[in-house]
Amino acid sequence: MEKKNIDWSNIGFGYMPTDYRYVSMYQNGSWDEGVLTSDPNITLNECACVLQYAQTCFEGLKAYTTEDGHIVTFRPDLNGERMENSAKGLEMPPFPKERFVDAITKVVEANAAFVPPYGSGATLYIRPYMFGYDSIIGVKPANIYQFRVFCTPVGPYFKGGAKPITIRVSDFDRAAPHGTGHIKAGLNYAMSLHAIVDAHKNGFDENIYLDPQTRTKIEETGGANVIFITKDGKLVTPKSNSILPSITRRSILQVARDYLGMETEEREIYLDEVKDFAECGLCGTAAVISPVGKIVDHGKEICFPAGMEKMGPVTQKLYETLTGIQMGHIKAPEGWIHVIK
Helix, strand or coil, rough: CCCCCCCHHHCCCCCCCCCCEEEEEEEEEEECCCEEEECCCCCCCCCHHHHHHEEEEEECCEEEEEECCCCEEEEEHHHHHHHHHHHCCCCCCCCHHHHHHHHHHHHHCCCHHHHCCCCCCEEEEEEEEEEEEECCCCCCCCCCCCEEEEEEECCCCCCCHHHCEEEEEECCCCCCCCCCCCCHHHHHHHHHHHHHHHHHCCCCCCEEEECCCCCCEEEEEECCCEEECCCCCCCCEECCCCCCHHHHHHHHHHHHHCCCCCCCCCHHHHHHHHHHHEEEEECCCCCCCEEEEEEECCCCCEECCCCCCCHHHHHHHHHHHHHHHHHHHCCCCCEEECCCC
């Protein structure tokens, strides 16, 4: 298929409408068959549950062109599984993960002309989401739901290379101890908006949140899980019931163990031990790994030995190995790469 006439090397990380999206409705106890549509607009009643009580969850993943010319996605079954769990946590009917993967496949196939070519640095970002559709004025779950998937080509998250960022220890709480922190709910991200705007105003790239119960342990940032490298080369990640189970983080842990022979550990990480780590990074779908050069705790700077100029050497190796798997340079573990065409 001939690609769209897009300047792939100069597109940003923003929304660009594509030709098709997927829609399925849930009512009377079941999901319909679902269809592809060319209409990007949604018509809602003013009293729709999603508008009144934010009953919505979403996912994010990418499709890209590998070195051998295939269009693929990375571990979409895990996104489907996580969305099932998010829906259950918000009293929404889960969209079955098998159908989730099928919907992703249909949308990417229909928009294959928008999948950036190999080597461009760009990818096709895919956004599945679900929301309460019917009119609800009393505080309760909706009766009718809509599941949708759209996609948009996006440029590389870092143009000109990944420079280490500076993040601050936030005074805000990201999630309650027994709340929705482990769910990919829109409301979690809404709660982070004031904090991130405030961080930017004060010269920081992102917030790192502490556990709200004791405010002594590292949790995650507004949009990514955190990884640390010890001075003896061990990969350590925070363990908490109120952080999002990142698919990228889980993949990095397996890459570290199985490909790089590293020791890994998931455990509670205290703020006062962060100064002892050699490297730090934020991991997620958009950037894979964003290197962190400095964490500022109320004026006290915690500077990582890797510095502010480039990724630390271990983080760089993790990044190169995982992106190599995604792009087809390195043989992937069984089931990690879903070939679309």
